[in-house]
Amino acid sequence: MSEEILKLVKLTKKFGGLTAVKDFSMTLNKGELLGLIGPNGAGKTTTFNLISGNLAVSSGNIIYQNNDITDLRPDQVADIGIARTFQNIRLMSGMTVLENMQLAFHIWNDYNILDTIFRTKKFKIKEKKYLEEINKTLKHFNILDYKNDKVDDLPPGIQRKADITRAILLKPDLILLDEPTAGMNPSETDELVEIIKWINKDLKISTILVEHDMRVIMNICSRIIVMENGDIIAEGSPENVQADKKVIEAYLGKSYQV
Ligand SMILES: Nc1ncnc2c1ncn2[C@@H]1O[C@H](COP(=O)(O)OP(=O)(O)OP(=O)(O)O)[C@@H](O)[C@H]1O
Known part of the structure; x- marks a missing residue:
């Protein structure tokens, strides 16, 4: 059986009246390269911010290597082996x-x-x-x-x-990459795809990738989770997700092309 490195249990984040992440549960297996996709405002970056300690969780739990890390600060999260990048380069x-x-x-x-x-x-x-x-x-x-x-x-x-x-x-043992190809030209994107594969396969760093470039996601992720309105609407292999009616309606059919 695959060993879990990260588990989110009914994770919820409310900003006043808005629930950005809603009872969101998922697991990441050790060594996995998971794609997290969804339309704008689906809750992807908020999920990263909750895992990395940049935002306080409203309810639910974050379990990393069998330890509850729900209330850790960003520096503590980094110390235990979770690294991340931000949409806006820092x-x-x-x-x-x-x-x-x-x-x-x-x-x-x-x-x-x-x-x-x-x-x-x-x-x-x-x-x-x-x-x-x-x-x-x-x-x-x-x-x-x-x-x-x-x-x-x-x-x-x-x-x-x-x-x-x-x-x-x-x-890190786990890296969260938030739209790493944003602002890159096609050849830089191709180069980055190889780098992400190297990070995951050779450095053996478990990876969650938030990315709007569907070509990147569909090519390198073994499993994809699709979020909408703060929760999962579909999950599976790239082939299954692309064929999922809910995904096509909510997301791929509107502004993205595979
Ligand atoms: N600090 C905040 N205060 C209030 N609302 C927020 C805050 N951060 C995010 N939100 C709201 O939470 C929802 C989820 O946003 P989030 O950035 O997580 O979505 P996303 O899936 O990453 O979108 P995108 O693909 O556009 O980056 C949105 O409605 C957003 O406006």
């Missing part, structure tokens, strides 16, 4: 790509201020190891050449890849 403005990548390593910093000031042997060994890891990952994402550029000066496609690189450097 790189630190005014800093270089490398400096942004270095931010990912704060959770492992076990050297103190004196180590940093005097650049002790322990500090230098760690710094070298981290830099090697950053370089290797930037190279894999094909953005090593931008390492010393300020993030603000880079095209959106490069910024988005840098954002995902930073999330990967946190060494």
Whole structure:
């Protein structure tokens, strides 16, 4: 039997009179690459915000690796191995790509201020190891050449890849990718598809992908959950979901083409 890494149990989020996520239950198996789709306003990003601790849950539970993490803060969620990206890229403005990548390593910093000031042997060994890891990952994402550029000066496609690189450097067991191909041209999108496969298959990071590009979702996800009005309207393989009448009516038939 597949091992669950994440389980949402009757998850609900209310914003005043609006219920954005409504009794939403789902599981993600370890190693799975799950697509979460649905029309605008369906509740996908809100679900990510609840899992990552960026929003407080109204009711229901979030279970991660058999632990209830419903009330954790975002930093605590990151510490236990859940990384995420946002629709609006959240790189630190005014800093270089490398400096942004270095931010990912704060959770492992076990050297103190004196180590940093005097650049002790322990500090230098760690710094070298981290830099090697950053370089290797930037190279894999094909953005090593931008390492010393300020993030603000880079095209959106490069910024988005840098954002995902930073999330990967946190060494998560689970990653939540929120519209990672937004703002990318077709060749960047193709490249990102390969990167997402690499993240999931080679790095063995369980993945939930929210994405409006149906070509991406249908090509790489083994299972898809379709949300509408805060809850599931369909779930299954890409083939089954595409043929589902409710999905076609609610979503695919209107503004999206497969
Ligand atoms: N902070 C908030 N305050 C009030 N309402 C919100 C807030 N965040 C989201 N909503 C509302 O909750 C509903 C779900 O929004 P959400 O962003 O989760 O949808 P989505 O499926 O991610 O949509 P999209 O594909 O357009 O990003 C929408 O009606 C939205 O307007």
